Amino acid sequence: MEENTEIPELVEVIPETNSISNPVQEIEKLNIEGNNKTPDLKVPITIVTGFLGSGKTTLLNYILTERHGKKIAVVLNEFGESSGIEKLLSISQDGDLFEEWLELKNGCLCCSVKDNGVKAIENLMQKKGSFDYILLETTGLADPGPIASMFWLDDDLGSDVYLDGIITLVDAKYIQQYLLEKKKDESINEAVRQIAIADRIIINKIDLVTSSTLNTIQEQIRLINSAANILRTEKSRVPLNFILDIHAFDAKQVLTLNPEVNTLEPTTQSNHHIEEDVRTICLSEFPVKTIDMPKIERWVQWLLWEKTISTTFSDKITILRLKGILTPISNPDSRIIIQGVQELYDLQQVPSSNNDEIIEDKLVIIGKNLDYQKLKQSLWDCMNWS
Numbered sequence: 001m002e003e004n005t006e007i008p009e010l011v012e013v014i015p016e017t018n019s020i021s022n023p024v025q026e027i028e029k030l031n032i033e034g035n036n037k038t039p040d041l042k043v044p045i046t047i048v049t050g051f052l053g054s055g056k057t058t059l060l061n062y063i064l065t066e067r068h069g070k071k072i073a074v075v076l077n078e079f080g081e082s083s084g085i086e087k088l089l090s091i092s093q094d095g096d097l098f099e100e101w102l103e104l105k106n107g108c109l110c111c112s113v114k115d116n117g118v119k120a121i122e123n124l125m126q127k128k129g130s131f132d133y134i135l136l137e138t139t140g141l142a143d144p145g146p147i148a149s150m151f152w153l154d155d156d157l158g159s160d161v162y163l164d165g166i167i168t169l170v171d172a173k174y175i176q177q178y179l180l181e182k183k184k185d186e187s188i189n190e191a192v193r194q195i196a197i198a199d200r201i202i203i204n205k206i207d208l209v210t211s212s213t214l215n216t217i218q219e220q221i222r223l224i225n226s227a228a229n230i231l232r233t234e235k236s237r238v239p240l241n242f243i244l245d246i247h248a249f250d251a252k253q254v255l256t257l258n259p260e261v262n263t264l265e266p267t268t269q270s271n272h273h274i275e276e277d278v279r280t281i282c283l284s285e286f287p288v289k290t291i292d293m294p295k296i297e298r299w300v301q302w303l304l305w306e307k308t309i310s311t312t313f314s315d316k317i318t319i320l321r322l323k324g325i326l327t328p329i330s331n332p333d334s335r336i337i338i339q340g341v342q343e344l345y346d347l348q349q350v351p352s353s354n355n356d357e358i359i360e361d362k363l364v365i366i367g368k369n370l371d372y373q374k375l376k377q378s379l380w381d382c383m384n385w386s
């Protein structure tokens with residue numbers, strides 16, 4: 001294993017016109033939050049995804065050899081394209097390898113029923129003792145959506161684990177080619193899905209491309225997902241607090257959605273040709289100051305389950321990720337936090353603190369076939385639903 005050297009200089013990559021928070025500031029903030037965090041009895045799981053050869057294993061090796069004081073288990077979500085029947089989970093911890101075969105009637109881990117992966121990890125924790133942290137590496141060809149859904153669990157289920165965040169590695173040399181790949185069934189290709197669903201994106205292998213190519217890649221990634229934080233690096237080296245203990249699915253984390261998150265309408269977006277038309281849209285400036293929670297929930301269900309904007313529009317849409325902060329009619333001193341991953345969603349009403357008052361209501365939607373005007377219209381219309 002390669003000896004640890006200094007982390008290479010990390011380049012801030014977010015274009016000014018289309019940016020979220022400055023990662024350097026973000027890292028400082030995460031540092032502070034990480035240090036003061038209330039101890040959590042549940043074990044965090046970070047999903048590490050990225051297309052073939054993007055540097056996932058390099059990242060895991062780097063994490064495991066860094067000083068973090070954590071007992072980390074690595075779960076490899078590997079499955080042969082041909083078999084798809086059984087799933088090998090390997091847990092390595094301090095060089096010790098433990099393997100468990102998951103017998104899945106429905107195929108690989110990512111298409112199995114939700115419980116199986118979680119139960120397998122809980123069983124392993126019972127057999128091998130608990131871990132402080134779990135890193136789950138998906139195969140390069142995996143759609144991380146179903147895997148994320150599997151580990152994004154309701155608190156009430158009393159699971160020992162919780163989903164901390166989704167990290168996507170991007171191979172700077174090949175990503176542009178991967179983004180253009182067309183699937184036979186016209187569905188969204190995996191490279192695009194992996195970017196769309198991410199909380200943190202690491203553009204790796206920057207030694208293999210020019211800085212202008214990197215800027216172009218950055219723009220293409222931003223068009224797909226303007227809500228994720230991005231860092232560029234070599235050999236997958238990033239500050240650990242950029243990727244671990246990020247609490248991306250906590251309601252409080254959604255409250256920190258940067259006010260500058262992309263508000264571009266699809267028609268005004270750049271000319272970079274990406275076959276898979278996945279975009280981030282941010283709805284803000286709502287017609288009413290407070291929103292009826294049951295109505296917004298029904299609207300979210302329309303989006304995620306009916307895969308259309310409303311009864312008025314027939315366009316088929318695909319939502320990969322949803323994050324929102326709204327103010328409920330029932331209690332304007334609180335906020336509604338909305339999160340969604342593919343067909344799963346969560347709405348929570350949380351009390352607002354003084355700091356939250358400056359955070360504007362907004363809804364960030366990442367998906368395919370999104371029409372800004374139609375989405376806005378349908379959201380307005382849903383306020384009049386009886």
Ligand SMILES: Nc1nc2c(ncn2[C@@H]2O[C@H](COP(=O)(O)OP(=O)(O)OP(=O)(O)O)[C@@H](O)[C@H]2O)c(=O)[nH]1
Pocket residue numbers: 050051052053054055056057058059139140204205206207208233234235236
């Ligand atoms: N030039 C260069 N090579 C890198 C960099 N990071 C990783 N690599 C190399 O790229 C190759 C693939 O890296 P891995 O970490 O195995 O990638 P992976 O995503 O785990 O690959 P799969 O499991 O096959 O999907 C290895 O030979 C790494 O040493 C980098 O920043 N620059």
